[in-house]
Amino acid sequence: MSGGAVTAATTTEATQPSLDDATLVARARDGDVHAYEELVRRYQGPMFRLALRMLGSTGDAEDIVQDVFLTVWRRLGQLQQDAAFVGWLYRTTTNRCLNAIRARRPMADVDPDTTETRRGDARPERAAEVSAQMRALLDALEQLTPQQRACWLLREVHGRSYEEIAAAVDSSTTAVRGRIARARAQLAEVMQPWR
Known part of the structure; x- marks a missing residue:
């Protein structure tokens, strides 16, 4: 009988409408572990x-993200506005990554197994071209x-606004726009052969 109760409870949970982030944050702040698990998912x-x-x-990315979610859980009570959760998450992740980059130089090689390519493309020359483009972009x-x-x-x-990015990197929107413009110009120059 207990198996039937679990199935009914699971079915009821699955049919409930999805809660918005602010509601989940409020519930998590009140100690609802399941609400925080949903935010993590x-x-x-x-x-x-x-x-x-x-x-x-x-490996470094997994460690950083695990640490970020653990830190955010512990400090959830410090968040002033529930709706600011996503921005706080991006800011915390970005700052942890910047700290890790500062702590180690040069940047570690990207694992080629994690570089996304279109596996459905049966043409080896196209797969090799895409792989070369990804390598050039990562470089x-x-x-x-x-x-x-x-x-x-x-x-x-990640499609974040200039204001959100400025908050994440603790800078002004003008400085963010400048950094993005310089990055775009530098990347466009490097990627010119692939156009």
């Missing part, structure tokens, strides 16, 4: 991708300053 992928692209190491990203890399990734990959 929603944002661990984007935070991992950001950390991986900034650090170039799967070009390594040449950017850590701040330029963070700003460019937050804007171009």
Whole structure:
């Protein structure tokens, strides 16, 4: 009988409408571990991708993201506005990555197994071209300053606003725009042969 109760409870949970982030944050702040687990499920992928692209190491990215979510859980009570959670998460992840980059120079090689290519493409020459383009882009990203890399990734990959990026890197929107412009120019120059 207990198996049927679990199934009914699971079915009920699955049919409940998805709660917004602010509601989940409020519940998590009140000690609801399941609410925080849902926030982790929603944002661990984007935070991992950001950390991986900034650090170039799967292991380092996993460590940073795990540490970020643990720190955020412990400090959830310090968050002034529930709706600011996502920005806080991006800012915390970005800062941890920048600290890790400062602590180690040069940037570690990117694991080629994690470089995404279109596996459905049966033409080996196309797969090799895509792989070469990705390698060129990753090499070009390594040449950017850590701040330029963070700003460019937050804007171009994660779609964050200039204001959100400025908050994440503790800078002005003017400085963020400048860093992104310089990063775009540098990347465009390096990627010119691939156009």
